[in-house]
Amino acid sequence: MPRSAYVLAALATAAVPGLKPVAVREPEVPGQAFDVAVVEDDRHRRWVVRCPRRAAAGAALESELRLLAGLADRSRSGLAFAVPEPAGSVALPEGGRAVVHPYLDGAPLHPGELRPGPGLAAALGRALASLHDVPHAIVEEAGLPVYEAGEYRERRLAEVDRAAQTGYVPARLLTRWEKVLEDVGRWRFHPSVVHGDLVAEHVLVADDAVVGMLDWAEAKVADPADDLAWLAVGADADALDSVVEAYSVARREQPDRHLTTRARLAGELALTRWLLHGVTTDDGAVVDDAVQMLRDLDADVGEEPL
Structure with missing residues (x-):
C-alpha cells in the first residue's frame, strides 16, 4: 500500500x-x-x-x-x-x-519548447556531452549494466520481436524498425554512460542552462542515442540539430553519423515498452493507450524510412 x-x-x-x-x-x-x-x-x-x-x-x-x-x-x-x-x-x-x-531547483525541460540556436538547445547538447564522457568505471562500480554495441542491437531486436508477438504493432512500423535494426553499419557506435530515462521532469533548467538531472535508476553504459530519444520525437527538427551540433563539438569523442537515426528509433520503441508493460501486468488501460499511440505513430510516419 x-x-x-x-x-x-x-x-x-x-x-x-x-x-x-x-x-x-x-x-x-x-x-x-x-x-x-x-x-x-x-x-x-x-x-x-x-x-x-x-x-x-x-x-x-x-x-x-x-x-x-x-x-x-x-x-x-x-x-x-x-x-x-x-x-x-x-x-x-x-x-x-x-x-x-x-x-534540486529548476524547471522541467519540455522538448517542444526548445528553440534552435546558441541558447538552451546548445546548453543541453553540452550537458549531454559531459554525461556521455563520464568514465565507464563509475557505472561499473555501481553494479549497473554495461553493454557493447552489438549486444545492445540484439536487445533492441528482441524487444521488437516481443512487441510483434502481441499482434498489436502495425506492420508498417515493424518494417520501418527492422530495416534500421538489420543494418549493422548503423550500430557501430562507441558505448557511453547514459541516463537512460530522460523525459521533461528529469531534466532541470534555469536561465538557459541545464542545472540538474533526476532519477538515475535506468543509468547504464549503452547507446548514447538513448538520451536523445525524447528530443528526437518531441523537439522541433532545427532545435534537435542545435542540440546535436553543440553535443558533437563538446564531446571528447566524435559521435557516429547514425546517432539521430537511432535516437528516433529509440523514441518510437518507447511505445513498445509501454505496450509490453501493459501486456505483462495485464493492464488493459495501458495496452489500449499504447495501441492508440502506435496507431497514431503509424498514421504519422506511414512508410517513411527512419
Missing part, C-alpha cells in the same frame, strides 16, 4: 537529524516504483524523500545511490550539472531504506 506524504515526512525527519517538517506535498508526476514527497522544513529548505514500494525497487535504489556518489564527485565525473546527493536514510520495517536528498 502506498505511503502517504505525511508518513514520508516522518521518515525524512528520522533520516536527517534536525529536519523539522512544516509542509509536505506529493510531486506533480508521481513515481511508479517509489513513494515520493517534497518536504519543506522550518528553515525553508526543501527535501525529497523516496521510499521503494517493492524489494526490486529497493535493490535498484542501492545501485543508484552508488552511482550518484560517483557522479557527484565532479572532479572525477566531469558533469556540467548537479545530481541528487543523499543527506540521510532510514531503514524500513520490511527491508530496504528510505532516502532523503536536498531538492
Whole structure:
C-alpha cells in the first residue's frame, strides 16, 4: 500500500537529524516504483524523500545511490550539472531504506519548447556531452549494466520481436524498425554512460542552462542515442540539430553519423515498452493507450524510412 506524504515526512525527519517538517506535498508526476514527497522544513529548505514500494525497487535504489556518489564527485565525473546527493536514510520495517536528498531547483525541460540556436538547445547538447564522457568505471562500480554495441542491437531486436508477438504493432512500423535494426553499419557506435530515462521532469533548467538531472535508476553504459530519444520525437527538427551540433563539438569523442537515426528509433520503441508493460501486468488501460499511440505513430510516419 502506498505511503502517504505525511508518513514520508516522518521518515525524512528520522533520516536527517534536525529536519523539522512544516509542509509536505506529493510531486506533480508521481513515481511508479517509489513513494515520493517534497518536504519543506522550518528553515525553508526543501527535501525529497523516496521510499521503494517493492524489494526490486529497493535493490535498484542501492545501485543508484552508488552511482550518484560517483557522479557527484565532479572532479572525477566531469558533469556540467548537479545530481541528487543523499543527506540521510532510514531503514524500513520490511527491508530496504528510505532516502532523503536536498531538492534540486529548476524547471522541467519540455522538448517542444526548445528553440534552435546558441541558447538552451546548445546548453543541453553540452550537458549531454559531459554525461556521455563520464568514465565507464563509475557505472561499473555501481553494479549497473554495461553493454557493447552489438549486444545492445540484439536487445533492441528482441524487444521488437516481443512487441510483434502481441499482434498489436502495425506492420508498417515493424518494417520501418527492422530495416534500421538489420543494418549493422548503423550500430557501430562507441558505448557511453547514459541516463537512460530522460523525459521533461528529469531534466532541470534555469536561465538557459541545464542545472540538474533526476532519477538515475535506468543509468547504464549503452547507446548514447538513448538520451536523445525524447528530443528526437518531441523537439522541433532545427532545435534537435542545435542540440546535436553543440553535443558533437563538446564531446571528447566524435559521435557516429547514425546517432539521430537511432535516437528516433529509440523514441518510437518507447511505445513498445509501454505496450509490453501493459501486456505483462495485464493492464488493459495501458495496452489500449499504447495501441492508440502506435496507431497514431503509424498514421504519422506511414512508410517513411527512419
